[in-house]
Amino acid sequence: MDLVQLQRQLVEYRTSLYHEGFLDEQFTQLQELQDENNPDFVVEVVSLFFEDSERLLNELTKALEQQSIDFKRVDAHVHQLKGSSSSIGAQRVQKVCIAFRNYCEEQNVEGCLKCLQQVRHEYSLVKTKLESMFQLEQQILSAGGSIPM
Amino acid sequence: MSDEDIVNNNLTALVVDDSPMIRKLHEMHLKKFGLKVQVAENGKNAVDLFRCGASFNLILMDKEMPIMDGAEATKELRIMGVTSMIVGVTSLDSIFERQAFMEAGLDHCFTKPLTSENIIFLLQELNNKNNEEN
Numbered sequence: 001m002d003l004v005q006l007q008r009q010l011v012e013y014r015t016s017l018y019h020e021g022f023l024d025e026q027f028t029q030l031q032e033l034q035d036e037n038n039p040d041f042v043v044e045v046v047s048l049f050f051e052d053s054e055r056l057l058n059e060l061t062k063a064l065e066q067q068s069i070d071f072k073r074v075d076a077h078v079h080q081l082k083g084s085s086s087s088i089g090a091q092r093v094q095k096v097c098i099a100f101r102n103y104c105e106e107q108n109v110e111g112c113l114k115c116l117q118q119v120r121h122e123y124s125l126v127k128t129k130l131e132s133m134f135q136l137e138q139q140i141l142s143a144g145g146s147i148p149m
Numbered sequence: 150m151s152d153e154d155i156v157n158n159n160l161t162a163l164v165v166d167d168s169p170m171i172r173k174l175h176e177m178h179l180k181k182f183g184l185k186v187q188v189a190e191n192g193k194n195a196v197d198l199f200r201c202g203a204s205f206n207l208i209l210m211d212k213e214m215p216i217m218d219g220a221e222a223t224k225e226l227r228i229m230g231v232t233s234m235i236v237g238v239t240s241l242d243s244i245f246e247r248q249a250f251m252e253a254g255l256d257h258c259f260t261k262p263l264t265s266e267n268i269i270f271l272l273q274e275l276n277n278k279n280n281e282e283n
Contacts, residue, residue, distance in 0.1 A: 026262050033177045041177060048170035079213070083240035084170055087262040 003145040010136045011148050017133070022126050027089030031149075046130055049088045053123055056081045060116055064109075074112060075104040081119070092122045160275060161204075164188045165195045165222065166211035166238075175209055175238070175263055182268055191215055192222025199226060205233050206275055209263070212239040212250055220253040227254035234275060238263055 001009070017023045034041040056077050063074045082097035096119040103111030137147050162184045164175045172188045179186045184207070189195040191214040208226075212219040223235055237250050237258035251258050257274070259267050 029262075029264060030174070032265075033174075033181060038177065045170060045173055048168075048173060052168060052170050076213070079240060080168070083261050084168060086240065087171060087174055 003140065003143045006136065006140050006143065007145060007148050010133070010140060013133055013136060017129055021091050022129055024089045024091040026087060030088060043134055046088065046134075049084055049090070050127060052084050053081060053093075057116075057120055057123065060119075064112055064116060069107075069109060069112075071104050071107050071112075075101055078104060078115075078119075090123075090126050093119060093126060096122055158183055158272070158276075160184045160206045160272070162186045162207040162209065163195060163198065163203075163205040164209045165190075165192065165214070165219065166209070167191055167214040168211075171211065171261075178263055178265070178268055179207075179209075181265075182272060192217030192219055192225075195222050196225050196229075199229060199231055204231075207271060208233050208235045209238050210235055210255070212237060212246075220250050223250075223253040223255055234271070234278065236271060 014023075030042055030045060059077050060074060060081075063070060063077065078097050078100045082094055082101065085091075085093040085097060096115055100112065100115035100119060103115055140147060160183070162179045164172050164179070164186060165188075166172050166175065167190050169190075172190070176186045176188055187198070187203075187205070189198060192210075193216045195208065195210070196217065210219040210223055214222075217225075219237060219239070223237075226233075226235065234256045235254060237247075237255045238261055239247070239250065239258065240261040247258055257271070
């Protein structure tokens with residue numbers, strides 16, 4: 001595939017991520033912070049988001065496996081995940097977190113377990129999509145091109 | 150205030166947050182506007198920095214942090230006589246909780262995520278503050 005095709009593919013892919021609600025305006029702001037002095041900024045922040053999220057998802061799984069569930073603790077973790085996903089523009093993850101927190105408040109175990117499943121799913125989707133997008137960007141850079149805005 | 154004025158400032162900032170991702174994000178946001186930025190991972194570290202004689206024009210303070218949270222740290226800093234602009238950045242959605250955080254001694258409180266508009270607003274406030282003090 002030639003450079004122009006790759007660049008077009010990237011733009012289309014990125015646009016679809018916004019259309020499908022995987023990313024929102026916050027992600028655009030993130031990209032705007034990147035410059036020649038910090039060319040890997042977006043990838044670095046997203047990697048930190050992945051690390052953070054995986055840790056939180058593990059904590060949530062553990063917390064919800066307990067005999068006597070500490071809903072305050074569960075809520076604290078979801079709250080963190082909501083904050084980081086909103087900061088990066090991972091809109092669908094953020095949305096599930098909002099529902100998740102409501103179930104925590106109601107101390108609804110089944111609701112929480114369902115949300116945990118959903119949030120895991122949305123997280124793994126957005127992770128895959130961002131990784132694909134970064135891969136496309138790498139291909140473009142390796143071919144000597146620049147990333148279209 | 151021209152764009153040049155906004156970027157050519159001698160302002161320093163401290164980002165206090167337990168999430169490495171948020172620290173990196175907010176640090177970059179501020180650096181983009183020409184501020185010199187340091188980070189701290191919880192309220193206690195922030196307070197210790199001030200105790201050691203450091204000072205900053207602006208503090209971005211997260212609320213939920215281990216060891217010492219944002220509200221406690223803010224109260225502590227005010228008791229110590231710190232007059233820096235302290236801005237809460239939190240994902241707290243309850244008005245009651247935000248009010249409590251403000252009452253700890255914040256100058257402003259923003260909801261996460263921080264935006265460029267928030268920073269521009271803060272820079273203008275800092276500029277006004279500097280002008281008043283001179």
